[in-house]
Amino acid sequence: MDNDAYLDKYRSYVRLTEERLLTLCDRYLPEQAEISRAARYSLLGGGKRVRAVLVLSSCELAGGDVDAAADYAAALEMLHCYSLIHDDLPCMDNDDFRRGRPSCHRQYSESTALLAADALVTAAFEVIANAPLSADSRVRAAAALACGAGARGMLYGQELDKHFEHHRADAEQLLSLHRHKTGALILAGVQLGCEAAEAPSMLRQPLETYAREIGLVFQIVDDILDVTSSTEALGKPVGSDAENEKTTFVTLYELDGAQAMAQQHNDAALAALEPLGERADFLRRMAESLLVRNK
Amino acid sequence: MDNDAYLDKYRSYVRLTEERLLTLCDRYLPEQAEISRAARYSLLGGGKRVRAVLVLSSCELAGGDVDAAADYAAALEMLHCYSLIHDDLPCMDNDDFRRGRPSCHRQYSESTALLAADALVTAAFEVIANAPLSADSRVRAAAALACGAGARGMLYGQELDKHFEHHRADAEQLLSLHRHKTGALILAGVQLGCEAAEAPSMLRQPLETYAREIGLVFQIVDDILDVTSSTEALGKPVGSDAENEKTTFVTLYELDGAQAMAQQHNDAALAALEPLGERADFLRRMAESLLVRNK
Structure with a gap:
């Protein structure tokens, strides 16, 4: 797979995700509610959609129905977006900007942002519950997402992140922080893709290892860019x-x-992808692009 | 059913719920995380467990397995508790007390309370996804809970509640506020009970009407007690x-x-319970107790 083919594929996954997000917003986040408008403001405001792309590419690799998996991909992006909105709140990171625009609570209000994010996490589980896949797939997907997003996963990472604002973290603690805060949802990406395809464990294990490793790459590069990049390029x-x-x-x-x-x-x-041969080429390119990204 | 039998039954439902909550907290909210300890502080701090009792009694009425339904009952209480924690936050109602104790953000911190509640809503969906019931029951239960809790249900009610702090509500708006804010989760109670029992629609419809009506009774009596009761009796x-x-x-x-x-x-x-005959006696007593309650 050359770089153009990779980019085409990536863009097609993003396009599918964006389209599905719009459809699902109309269904679950009706615009008469201000919290829905605020949720859409943050959710539909761009972003790399890395997690969604992991869902769709893992599903395709495992021979599943990518169109059906788009509901899981959209759900994961909703969940990710909720975590960013709560993370930006004054009592957390107190960030005024996100992706080059005012953060949700700056654009609306603190209470609206709080509830908009709550609406997104709730919609994420509603989307999974109603996805056009088998009930077995849906309960396993919901369990995987909740596990990654909850007090043993991402939320614990958010707690650690807040804690280490005031305390010095050693190397092990920093790894644990990021494995939870960012890694857990990256991992959920490949897990949801596997659940959509009802993939066998011989596929799941390499994909999960891959996800754990690129989750760390993603965070390390984030830290590097905070030193080497520009506000303009990053949008923050x-x-x-x-x-x-x-x-x-x-x-x-x-x-x-x-x-x-x-x-x-x-x-x-x-190395984890080795046994999967050529069909993992997209994921190889994706790892590389996360490593050399400049925004 | 005389009043003693009713109270015995009610207490047995509460006992089952409390036991199940403890088991599920150990599984999904491990105590090494501060956000889990904060979630437990609020979740296990008592309360009438009205929503859980509705799940269990509806399930029993429909001939389902009450023990299995206890997972749904616990999930609904987790979700209710998350909504209270976010509602008490400074940017929402800014309440320092809840059930006679410091509210979660007063006992811990604002960021911990925010994430503790997030952990509870996530755990609620994880509990449902892993409940000992059929996958079909679980996806329908998750969809019903998300629908009641989300931007078309409870969260929209919270938005209306916040909005009408600064604007005068007319009778219709007040009804809409409470149908969403309180009513949607009361309704979810009987819906989860019906999903646990895989109840036929001839049972669901009367139970849902019943729930909608007692949801309003509950709120109207709340408003009355705010005028007629004492801080001591209410714990707020x-x-x-x-x-x-x-x-x-x-x-x-x-x-x-x-x-x-x-x-x-x-x-x-x-009136809605009429067609269900004697087996709805518990729910009749329950409606009465909500009407005449003094706390």
Whole structure:
């Protein structure tokens, strides 16, 4: 797969996700409610849709119905968006901008943002419950999403992130923070793809290892970009980690060390895909693009 | 069914719910996370468990397995508890007390309370996804819960409630507010009970009408108690509605009018149960107890 073919494929997954999100918003987030309008403002405001693309590409790799899996992909993006809205609130990171636009509570109000995010997490589970896949697939998908998103997954990561604003994290704690905060939903991406395709465990295990590794690559590169990129390119302020005296992969390992570490986790991701042969080419390209991204 | 038999039954439903909540907390809200400890603080802090009792009694009425339905009952209480925690936050009602104890964000912190509630809503859907019932029952239960809790249900009610802090509500708007804010989860109670029992629609329709009516009774009596009861009896400040210049059933209809209205909705609830005969006796007693409650 050359780079053009990869980009075409990526864009087609994003397009499918965006279309499905619109359809599902009309069904579950009707515009007469302000909280629905606020949810749409944040949800439909762009983004890389990495998690959705993982759902769709894992599903396709496992021979599943990509169109049906788009409901799971959309649900995961809804859940991710809810976590960003709550993360931006004044009592959390107090971020005024997200993706180059005012964050939800700045555009609307704090109470509206709170409830808009609540509406998104609820809609995510409603979308899964009503997806055009078998009931067995849907309950397993809901369980996987809840596990990744809950107090043993992403939310625990958000707690750790808040905690380590005021406490110095060591290397192990930083890894645990990111495995929970970002990694758990990246992992849920391939899990939802596998549930959509009802994939056998010989496919699931390599895909899950791959997801765990690229989840770390993603975060390490985030930390690097906070030092090396520009506010314009990222659509959010750079240098905020240093300003907040946050422990990051860069503060622990310097730029070169962090870059080497990202490379190492990328290698581990690729090694996991080895047994899957050519059909994992898209995921290989995707790992690379996460490693060398500049925004 | 005499009053003692009713109370015994009610207590047995509450006991089953509390036991199941403890088991499920150990599984889904492990105590090493502070957000889990905060979630347990609010979740296991008592309450009437009206919604859980509706799940269990509807399930039993429809001939289902009450023990299996306890997972749905627990999930609904988790979801209700999350809504209370977010409702108490400074950007919402800014309430310092709940059930006679400091509210979650007063006992912990605002960020911990935010995430604790998020953990509860997520756990609610995880509990349903993994409940010991058929996959068909579980996806329908998840869909019903999400529909009642989301932007077309409870969350829209929370938005209306916030909106009408600053705007005068007329009678129709007040009804809509409460049908969404409180009514939607009361309705979800009987729906989850019916899903647990895989009840036929000839049972569902009377039970749903009953739930809609007692949901209003519940709220009207709440408004009455805010005027007539004591802070000690309620475990929360009385007179807060008047202080906040809130439109309530009492401000619209005076005490006598509100009392008559509660009676009228109670009568409608009982009328709906007519076709179900004796087996609905528990629900009849329950409606009465909601009507005459003093806390």
